[in-house]
């Protein structure tokens with residue numbers, strides 16, 4: 557049972573520009589059309605828990621990109637577009653209870669996505685592994701990956717992969 561963060565961040569720790577823009581990610585030269593290990597990672601998880609802001613962005617992509625069930629954390633959404641029936645659903649409530657419910661449904665390994673949602677999970681020390689790809693850009697401002705914590709959380713470095721001598725993907729594991 558593992559809760560993963562798998563995300564790309566600017567050198568200064570932002571995951572989107574102030575208006576939610578991701579152009580800086582799409583513009584990265586990728587001559588070999590690498591997915592940077594994303595498909596392999598997705599195989600290892602059972603479901604995705606994402607924040608409502610990330611969901612709002614994802615539905616602008618036009619096509620549904622997820623092969624695993626998506627649970628959208630939102631206190632404001634009341635329903636999702638009909639075409640997502642069976643693919644995504646809204647969840648809310650206490651994070652530990654949500655995780656327990658997902659485990660009961662058979663979803664053991666969870667991909668936690670969205671800045672504020674990741675921060676909420678970290679505040680309760682509910683993240684086990686973080687795979688963070690550093691993009692060599694300073695955005696200056698935007699949506700931060702991390703926020704304040706009441707306690708320090710230590711992680712152990714597991715692996716680093718470098719793509720196109722440009723992107724640095726670091727894998728960390730929570731250490732007690």
Ligand SMILES: NC(=O)c1ccc[n+]([C@@H]2O[C@H](COP(=O)([O-])OP(=O)(O)OC[C@H]3O[C@@H](n4cnc5c(N)ncnc54)[C@H](OP(=O)(O)O)[C@@H]3O)[C@@H](O)[C@H]2O)c1
Nearest residue numbers: 564576607608609610613629630631632670671672673676
């Ligand atoms: N660089 C990357 O790889 C990457 C990855 C993911 C996302 N992004 C981008 O980053 C931005 C994410 O924005 P974000 O950090 O503001 O949002 P987020 O985590 O995606 O969504 C936050 C929203 O989730 C809902 N929520 C419900 N329960 C929550 C809880 N316990 N903790 C936190 N949120 C909860 C709230 O919406 P309600 O008001 O509906 O309750 C809250 O406003 C988007 O622009 C997205 O496209 C980038």
